[in-house]
Amino acid sequence: MSQPLPKPTTAELELLQALWPLGAATVKQVHEAMLAERPELAYGTVLRLMQIMHGKGLLIRDESQRSHTYAPAQAKDAMQTNLLQDLLQRAFSGSAKALMLAALRNGISKKEREEIEQLLKEDKQ
Template identity: 70%
Template sequence: MAKNAPLPKPTAAELDLLQTIWPLGTATVKQAHEAMQKKRPDLTYATVLRLMQIMHGKGLLIRDESQRSHVYAPAHAQDSLRTGLLKELIHKAFAGSGKELVMAALRGHVTKKEREEIQKFLHGDEP
């Protein structure tokens, strides 16, 4: 993938699977399926397999085919993909204003504990 190429945009299901694979680092389809079943017991192995194949084709996952069971890994770091998605969201939904995004998030989407952590961060008390 070219250095300046835009990051692929995962669907909600693909992002959910990435959220499962990022902490694992790498996973076979079986491992990903087992981890996903904790949240979604209805999810079939075939669905996870197909989703991972699609994600590999889109450049969201890389695949090591040297073993009998293919091992998949995220093609992009979690922070990198999140940053790209956030930039797009700010541009599309908030007319490019990071402040508007933060204000919208703070209106009803933050717990009291999270609000306290944000306050500490803004006052430089948090690394």
């Protein structure tokens, strides 16, 4: 059985959020994507972070071209599921109900509430 991937740090998760829509990308492409949210972010910082993430197994690196490309080792949905399972166990003693109630109490928009109600109605049918 393969070793589970390490949980990403906040900075690593932010980088993954920029990389997932790109699929595979160079450091330069990821840096440019992240500049919209963090204009002060240096290219060297992104490069070092991506190298660390590759070493941890969070990114896959393709070295076949002059500019190496990186891709997430795990799809966004799979990563979110793993992080959610970890949060569920650590913070809510495995209770999905407790997690949902906490999420609902801590501010959701009317539109989000309607979407949740619609999903619950569809699930009943």
